[in-house]
Amino acid sequence: MRKKTHMHDITPESIEKKIVFHGEVFPDNPNRKFEREEFPPPPEPQRDIDVVIIGGGAGGLTAAYRLRDCNMLLLEALPQLGGNSMYCEWEGVPFSLGGQYIGVPGTWADSAWDLCRELNLHPEKDDSPLTVAFPGDVQVQNPYSARGFLRMPLPWRVKRDILRFYFFDMPRIDIEARKDELDQISFSEFLKKYSPEFRDWYELLAKPYPNTEDASAYYAITSAREGDYAEDKGICSFPGGLALINKTLQDKVEEAGPGRMLTGAFVYSVRHDANGRVLATYWRDGKIFTVRARAAIVNAESNIAMKILHDIPEDLKVAMGRMRRFSYPTFHFCSHQPIYRRGYRVGVMGCTIQAVTVPDWFCRHLGAGRPNILSCFNKMSLKDVDTVKNKEHMVRMTARVLTELDMRFTDMAAKVEAIHVFLRTRNYCIPYPGYITSVFPTLGRPFGNVFFANAEYLNPVSHFPDAVTAGNQAAAAVRKLLQQ
Numbered sequence: 001m002r003k004k005t006h007m008h009d010i011t012p013e014s015i016e017k018k019i020v021f022h023g024e025v026f027p028d029n030p031n032r033k034f035e036r037e038e039f040p041p042p043p044e045p046q047r048d049i050d051v052v053i054i055g056g057g058a059g060g061l062t063a064a065y066r067l068r069d070c071n072m073l074l075l076e077a078l079p080q081l082g083g084n085s086m087y088c089e090w091e092g093v094p095f096s097l098g099g100q101y102i103g104v105p106g107t108w109a110d111s112a113w114d115l116c117r118e119l120n121l122h123p124e125k126d127d128s129p130l131t132v133a134f135p136g137d138v139q140v141q142n143p144y145s146a147r148g149f150l151r152m153p154l155p156w157r158v159k160r161d162i163l164r165f166y167f168f169d170m171p172r173i174d175i176e177a178r179k180d181e182l183d184q185i186s187f188s189e190f191l192k193k194y195s196p197e198f199r200d201w202y203e204l205l206a207k208p209y210p211n212t213e214d215a216s217a218y219y220a221i222t223s224a225r226e227g228d229y230a231e232d233k234g235i236c237s238f239p240g241g242l243a244l245i246n247k248t249l250q251d252k253v254e255e256a257g258p259g260r261m262l263t264g265a266f267v268y269s270v271r272h273d274a275n276g277r278v279l280a281t282y283w284r285d286g287k288i289f290t291v292r293a294r295a296a297i298v299n300a301e302s303n304i305a306m307k308i309l310h311d312i313p314e315d316l317k318v319a320m321g322r323m324r325r326f327s328y329p330t331f332h333f334c335s336h337q338p339i340y341r342r343g344y345r346v347g348v349m350g351c352t353i354q355a356v357t358v359p360d361w362f363c364r365h366l367g368a369g370r371p372n373i374l375s376c377f378n379k380m381s382l383k384d385v386d387t388v389k390n391k392e393h394m395v396r397m398t399a400r401v402l403t404e405l406d407m408r409f410t411d412m413a414a415k416v417e418a419i420h421v422f423l424r425t426r427n428y429c430i431p432y433p434g435y436i437t438s439v440f441p442t443l444g445r446p447f448g449n450v451f452f453a454n455a456e457y458l459n460p461v462s463h464f465p466d467a468v469t470a471g472n473q474a475a476a477a478v479r480k481l482l483q484q
Contacts, residue, residue, distance in 0.1 A: 010406065010413050012392075012399040018416065019398055022086065022097055023078060023423040024388070030077055030266030030283055034307070042269045042281035045292035049073050051478050052280045052291055054267045054308075055299025057083020058099075058242075058464055059453035061249040062115065062471025063297045067478060068256035073291060075265040075282050081250050083299070084427060085464060087243035088420060090334045091371040093363050096241025097422035098330055099464045100357045100375065101126070101344075104234050111472065112245070112465040119248045123236035124362075128343035133408040135350055141343070154201065161198035170225055179218055183437045187220035188213040204349060208461040209430050210326050210379045219431035219460055235345070239362040242464045270296060270450070271310035278449060295449040295481050297474045301325075301456060302443065303426055312447065319442035323435075323456075325426035326380055327388045331401050332420040333374045339412050340374060351404040354379050374412075376401065382430070388423045431460035444470075451477050 049071045053060045056076030060083070064074045080086050085099035102109035104125060116123060129141040134153055142148040144166075149159065175182070182190070191199050191212060202212065208223055209215040215223075238244055253261060262284060269281040278296040282289055298305050306312065306320035333339070339358070340346065346356040354377045363370050378401055380387065387393045398421055406413040431440075444457025453474035455466035 008403070008406070010399045010403045012395045015399055015402065015416070015419060016395050019395060019419045019421055021391075021394070021421050021423055022080070022088065024425055025079075025423065030264075030268075034266065034268050039268045039283055040288060042271075042279065043288055043290050045279055045290045048292045050293065050482055051295045051297060052278060052293040053297045053299060053453075054270065054280065055083065055454070056081035056250075056261060056263070057299050057454070058085060058246055058249075058467035059083075059455060059471040059474070060297065060299030061246050061253070062468050063299070063453050063475040063478070064253045064261065065249045066472065066475030068253045070479075070482065072260055073293075074253075074261040075267050075280070076261070076263045077266040079263050081261060081263060082243055082246040083467075084328075084424065084462065085242040085246050086422065087240055087247040088332075090332075090373060090418060090420070091336070093366075093371045093373060094240035094244065095332060095359065095373050095375065096243035097332070097420065099242035100359070101235040101237035101241065102465060104236055108463070109236075109465040111469040112242075115468050116245065119245065119252070121238065121245060121248060123238050125234055125236045126344045127234075128345075130345055130347070131343045132347040132349055133356070135407045137408060137410050139342070139346075139408075143347070155197055157195045158197045158201050161194045162201075165194065165198070165202075166224075170221065173221060175218065175221055175225075180437055182218035182221065183216045183435070184433055185217050186213050186433050187215045187217045190217040190221070201349070204351065205347070205354075207354075208428075210381050214324075214326075214382065214430050214432055216431055216433040216436055218436055223461075237344075237359065239359070241357075241359065245464075267300075267308055269310060270298070270308050272448070276448065295451065295478045297451050297453050297471075297478060299453045299471075301427060301454060302429070305452070305454075309450070312450075313445075315442060316445060316447065319439050322439045323443075324382065324430045324432050325385065326382055326428055326430055327385050327423075327425055328377060328379050328428050329388055329394070329397070329424070330422040331376050331378065331398060332422075333376075333402065333405070333412070333416045334418040334420070335372045335374075335412075335415040336369055336417065337372065337415040338368075339372050339415060340409050341372075348376070348404070348408060351407075352378055353401060353404055356405075374405070374409075376405065379428075385426055388425050394421060394423065428462060429456050429460065436460060446477065449481055 051072045053074040086097040102112045132143045140151045265282045265284040267282045278293045302320040341360045356376045444452045451474040453470045455462035459466040
């Protein structure tokens with residue numbers, strides 16, 4: 001079969017009927033009502049509880065699991081629990097709409113491993129080689145091995161700077177001693193000493209921020225050391241990705257007492273009454289409710305938390321307001337025909353796609369005609385952050401992503417039968433120059449009986465294990481308060 005050497009655009013009209021949107025869907029949701037200030041003043045409380053948990057992501061679900069023996073209520077605005085790692089299935093094959101994998105034990109994911117052992121979940125290690133896909137259906141395995149490095153179709157100037165960057169310059173930087181200095185400059189400024197070709201190549205790596213000009217040099221260098229595969233120790237996952245953990249947490253809480261986790265419940269006001277109790281008001285199915293709690297755990301991202309918390313300390317509100325955010329939609333392409341079956345993680349070079357995962361090893365027992373799901377992430381620029389609210393734009397983006405994938409995986413577009421797109425607005429923060437040293441230290445500090453359980457307060461860029469840690473810490477603090 002002839003390899004494609006030029007791009008053939010997939011039209012939005014040809015795929016629109018195949019797309020199913022998840023998350024913040026169209027044409028309206030409670031977020032829009034909140035932005036237009038259409039909610040009425042909060043009513044008096046109708047019930048008393050021990051703790052209210054605002055947000056059903058990994059942090060909120062972990063906290064709910066830890067406090068499942070208490071009189072608790074979890075409120076999630078979206079139609080489904082799971083936050084950035086919602087559970088989904090296609091043709092009987094489970095997959096995560098967001099988070100896909102964790103590191104091996106003893107690396108950056110120990111809190112998630114501890115939780116998995118407690119839940120009797122057993123992540124499997126991915127033994128397939130890391131692969132990088134280039135235009136023309138060129139795929140290079142183990143790109144940081146000597147053989148793989150030589151096989152990558154990159155100009156020698158880029159390869160020279162890759163060696164210089166990862167193996168000579170990075171190890172020599174005393175990152176903590178130079179933290180204040182490096183946090184004040186952008187990573188793009190730091191990279192000026194390398195060739196333009198290398199800088200262009202690095203812009204398209206699977207890094208946890210949109211562009212090098214957006215991130216501080218301190219954070220980007222730390223991230224490069226930990227996650228750009230030069231010293232990759234492998235990853236682990238299971239059918240359903242990290243969403244399986246969230247689904248299991250949800251099931252455990254339901255077993256302990258059904259009806260205590262509500263979806264479609266948009267919290268728009270959290271305040272204290274005269275006695276210091278927390279009053280949380282939420283909209284659900286066109287009705288307004290208020291609960292009174294001895295404590296609150298806020299799992300919502302800071303851009304939401306700062307708007308719904310009415311008596312938040314001023315310095316904390318200012319810090320939250322100084323955060324910069326971007327949207328991170330994920331795309332899941334489904335087919336009964338094989339798209340790619342030679343590995344799990346695939347780096348995609350020369351396009352807007354940040355990373356690809358293909359969890360094929362979980363369903364090989366289903367035979368040659370088994371369902372195939374290829375997932376990819378597409379980080380949007382700061383200026384495009386709110387375009388996820390526009391359906392037509394997201395259909396066009398889906399078509400562009402499929403066009404870019406079709407250039408790298410032969411005849412992929414013709415094989416795709418269904419497309420699941422997960423939408424969240426401003427769901428990740430950006431560690432911009434100055435953020436680590438001047439903003440981040442203030443975030444996540446509890447005030448009174450209000451505690452935070454979101455990963456972004458522990459790590460400048462959210463990771464699932466950080467969300468688990470945040471949920472554990474918030475639950476422990478609430479239990480201590482309830483025992484007083």
